[in-house]
Amino acid sequence: MSSALLFGIFTILLLINLPIALAIIFATLVTMLATIDSLPALTTIAQRLAAGIDSFALLAIPFFIVSGYLMGQGGIAARLIAFAKVLVGRLPGGLAFVNVISCALFGSISGSAVAATSAIGGFMIPAMKKEGYDKPFSTAVTVTAATTGMLIPPSNILIIYSLASGGVSIAALFIAGYLPGLLVTLLLIAASAMYVRKQGIKPLASDQIEDFWPALFGAIPSLMLIVLIIGGIIGGLFTPTEAGAIAVLYSLILSLVFYKQLKVEDLYPLLLKAVNTTAIVMLLIGASSAMSWMMSYESIPQTLSETLLDLSDNPLVILLIINLTLLLIGTFMDMTPAVLIFTPIFLPVAESLGISPLHFGIMMILNLSIGLCTPPVGSVLFVGCSIGKVNISEIIKPILPLYAAMIAALVLVTMFPAISEFLPQLLDLI
Numbered sequence: 001m002s003s004a005l006l007f008g009i010f011t012i013l014l015l016i017n018l019p020i021a022l023a024i025i026f027a028t029l030v031t032m033l034a035t036i037d038s039l040p041a042l043t044t045i046a047q048r049l050a051a052g053i054d055s056f057a058l059l060a061i062p063f064f065i066v067s068g069y070l071m072g073q074g075g076i077a078a079r080l081i082a083f084a085k086v087l088v089g090r091l092p093g094g095l096a097f098v099n100v101i102s103c104a105l106f107g108s109i110s111g112s113a114v115a116a117t118s119a120i121g122g123f124m125i126p127a128m129k130k131e132g133y134d135k136p137f138s139t140a141v142t143v144t145a146a147t148t149g150m151l152i153p154p155s156n157i158l159i160i161y162s163l164a165s166g167g168v169s170i171a172a173l174f175i176a177g178y179l180p181g182l183l184v185t186l187l188l189i190a191a192s193a194m195y196v197r198k199q200g201i202k203p204l205a206s207d208q209i210e211d212f213w214p215a216l217f218g219a220i221p222s223l224m225l226i227v228l229i230i231g232g233i234i235g236g237l238f239t240p241t242e243a244g245a246i247a248v249l250y251s252l253i254l255s256l257v258f259y260k261q262l263k264v265e266d267l268y269p270l271l272l273k274a275v276n277t278t279a280i281v282m283l284l285i286g287a288s289s290a291m292s293w294m295m296s297y298e299s300i301p302q303t304l305s306e307t308l309l310d311l312s313d314n315p316l317v318i319l320l321i322i323n324l325t326l327l328l329i330g331t332f333m334d335m336t337p338a339v340l341i342f343t344p345i346f347l348p349v350a351e352s353l354g355i356s357p358l359h360f361g362i363m364m365i366l367n368l369s370i371g372l373c374t375p376p377v378g379s380v381l382f383v384g385c386s387i388g389k390v391n392i393s394e395i396i397k398p399i400l401p402l403y404a405a406m407i408a409a410l411v412l413v414t415m416f417p418a419i420s421e422f423l424p425q426l427l428d429l430i
Contacts, residue, residue, distance in 0.1 A: 003303075021280070021287045048286070049287065049289070083218070104182075116149050135390050147380060148181045158177060160339050168357045195401060229243045288336070315350075325346075331375070
């Protein structure tokens with residue numbers, strides 16, 4: 001009864017468009033009041049809201065959010081696009097490939113799918129239209145490619161999964177995301193190539209080989225941020241939280257001094273946006289922590305685990321059920337609360353079948369990344385449609401083969417744990 005009350009109220013509040021953090025808090029509070037006395041209930045939810053964000057590791061999130069905004073406005077996106085252009089721009093359908101690679105590069109630096117959509121889409125969608133690509137396809141490419149930043153580090157959502165899973169190494173998660181992120185990127189390029197071939201779009205004629213070195217030298221300072229952060233974490237020079245602070249400092253120097261695309265007076269509105277984003281994320285984390293406590297109090301994860309294990313003891317069958325459930329959840333719930341709420345439910349099931357928390361985490365993030373570009377509440381989808389000035393109904397047809405590419409990547413990552421675990425094992429992180 002408690003689980004039905006909790007999820008029933010939560011679903012109703014979502015359907016009436018209450019902000020998801022408030023929906024989680026109210027659903028949890030009502031369930032607590034129906035289960036325990038009012039004073040302990042009110043005290044517990046307040047404690048869980050505070051305790052949920054009382055973590056040193058979570059300090060990395062505001063740092064990476066600030067660095068992401070700095071990168072978006074500091075000229076880094078333009079340099080990455082120029083570099084991707086000289087790499088693949090002359091191939092048939094090259095501009096679509098440039099879009100995918102630029103989103104992957106920028107996402108890997110900023111750690112934000114929305115930031116990648118805004119920064120890359122604002123430039124690439126008009127450029128693709130100019131070269132004969134239709135706007136719905138250009139927008140669909142940007143929207144789906146931007147989600148690769150959820151897998152390729154540094155990624156805020158991987159930090160949140162580490163918290164929700166009870167302490168999976170953030171460094172191991174960061175390294176584990178590289179091969180799955182690369183796999184998604186390659187499959188999106190393949191799907192784009194098939195579309196472009198049908199449309200008969202010609203490659204760019206203006207990209208010359210002599211443009212390569214200026215584009216490379218322009219992009220190297222931006223790409224060095226990846227080496228600095230990941231190399232420092234793997235080498236034990238600093239923690240992920242300290243890496244976030246270094247990313248802010250490096251991005252600030254790059255934007256203000258090196259590229260000179262940002263002025264000191266631009267910092268206040270930029271920091272204000274970062275504070276707003278951080279506040280939303282932290283409220284979601286605190287609220288989800290309270291709901292997770294309520295679910296544990298009512299033994300909901302254990303009950304669901306037993307139910308799933310009664311259905312089958314085959315790991316692939318259980319992972320198929322979990323994946324289908326998460327794909328459904330991703331269509332109406334943002335990634336952060338989904339990870340925080342459903343990791344404690346599904347991870348024990350996966351572990352009981354011998355599936356590592358590292359592999360499960362990468363699979364879960366890849367799965368929920370698809371939800372970011374899926375109606376009705378896909379945040380990246382709506383940002384992309386706004387930038388591309390297209391309706392969601394127009395984007396459905398061109399985005400379907402890109403969805404298929406992402407689902408194919410999900411199937412491969414699910415079936416072959418080595419895709420996630422090979423690099424961490426090679427570097428002795430697990």
